[in-house]
Amino acid sequence: MTLPLPDQVSEPPAEPAAEPAAEPATAPTAEPQADSRSAAVRCSGLEYAFGDTKAVDGLDLTVGAGEVFGLLGPNGAGKTTAIRAITTLLPVPVGMIQVFGHDTAKEKMAVRRLLGYVPQQLSADGGLTGRENVSLFARVFDVPRRERAARVAEALEAVGLSEAAERMAGTYSGGMVRRLELAQALVSAPRLLILDEPTIGLDPIARTSVWERISEIRAATGMTVLVTTHYMDEAEQYCDRVALMHKGRIRALGTPERLKADLADVLESPTLEDVFRHHAGSGLQGSSSDNADGEDFRDVRRTRRTATRVG
Numbered sequence: 540m541t542l543p544l545p546d547q548v549s550e551p552p553a554e555p556a557a558e559p560a561a562e563p564a565t566a567p568t569a570e571p572q573a574d575s576r577s578a579a580v581r582c583s584g585l586e587y588a589f590g591d592t593k594a595v596d597g598l599d600l601t602v603g604a605g606e607v608f609g610l611l612g613p614n615g616a617g618k619t620t621a622i623r624a625i626t627t628l629l630p631v632p633v634g635m636i637q638v639f640g641h642d643t644a645k646e647k648m649a650v651r652r653l654l655g656y657v658p659q660q661l662s663a664d665g666g667l668t669g670r671e672n673v674s675l676f677a678r679v680f681d682v683p684r685r686e687r688a689a690r691v692a693e694a695l696e697a698v699g700l701s702e703a704a705e706r707m708a709g710t711y712s713g714g715m716v717r718r719l720e721l722a723q724a725l726v727s728a729p730r731l732l733i734l735d736e737p738t739i740g741l742d743p744i745a746r747t748s749v750w751e752r753i754s755e756i757r758a759a760t761g762m763t764v765l766v767t768t769h770y771m772d773e774a775e776q777y778c779d780r781v782a783l784m785h786k787g788r789i790r791a792l793g794t795p796e797r798l799k800a801d802l803a804d805v806l807e808s809p810t811l812e813d814v815f816r817h818h819a820g821s822g823l824q825g826s827s828s829d830n831a832d833g834e835d836f837r838d839v840r841r842t843r844r845t846a847t848r849v850g
């Protein structure tokens with residue numbers, strides 16, 4: 540893989556020394572927090588409400604640089620709202636968020652330059668080829684003109700779409716669409732890649748393929764990956780640490796192994812689903828591989844629209 544390292548592309552900002560991150564009040568494990576001086580994301584006391592609905596209710600979270608960090612929770616837990624605040628797409632009325640030391644409220648553009656974001660909603664254009672879709676993002680994210688063609692080719696290669704690059708994205712399978720969106724987010728060589736439900740609506744093989752690409756890219760570039768999912772099995776397999784979110788708050792935080800080990804004297808061979816049930820009082824709906832095979836671009840669009848609406 541020849542993707543540029545994030546630090547080779549844009550000068551990284553100096554990271555100010557920061558106060559130690561606050562532990563979530565409800566986190567029951569003694570899992571060490573990421574060193575805040577090398578934190579990719581620090582949220583403290585974050586709150587966000589839509590009218591009377593408190594989507595995020597006092598979120599404290601630190602994501603260490605270079606981690607694959609999973610934000611887990613059922614529909615409506617507040618994951619997307621938290622993610623959108625971190626990406627600067629939503630203002631932060633209460634609390635504070637820093638991305639590599641930059642305050643999202645005061646340094647919006649500096650934060651955006653460090654981010655790659657793959658939203659839940661479809662962001663690829665079915666009427667453009669794969670290469671054109673990624674090129675569009677390269678222009679939007681101001682990748683220097685002389686580097687653009689090579690960077691687009693590298694991003695497509697990194698997600699295994701070189702051979703399909705000249706095909707219309709509308710002919711892609713669901714897994715290919717998701718990998719194309721990954722390439723769009725990667726073309727600006729972000730230091731922090733944020734993925735909102737990257738495998739929703741995909742069959743098990745496509746899910747594995749998306750995760751393998753994410754793991755390879757992280758290994759090749761060292762970029763931080765913050766991912767939301769309600770698939771516990773994926774989180775367990777691919778995330779270094781996870782936070783279990785429920786009703787706008789973090790209920791448990793740590794490595795999947797540690798969270799399960801902490802429950803071992805209460806339950807025999809606990810799963811991450813058991814951990815969630817223990818801390819949230821209920822299980823996650825639809826956390827198994829329950830999607831039909833063979834989805835295409837239109838199916839993905841429908842699934843994600845439904846997922847967003849149900850939100």
Ligand SMILES: Nc1ncnc2c1ncn2[C@@H]1O[C@H](COP(=O)(O)OP(=O)(O)OP(=O)(O)O)[C@@H](O)[C@H]1O
Nearest residue numbers: 589592594613614615616617618619620621846850
């Ligand atoms: N634009 C909006 N207007 C009103 N309420 C909203 C809006 N967006 C989210 N909410 C509500 O805020 C709460 C948190 O939603 P959010 O989408 O952040 O959860 P989530 O954990 O990401 O769930 P999902 O996986 O379904 O996206 C829910 O009760 C949701 O209905």
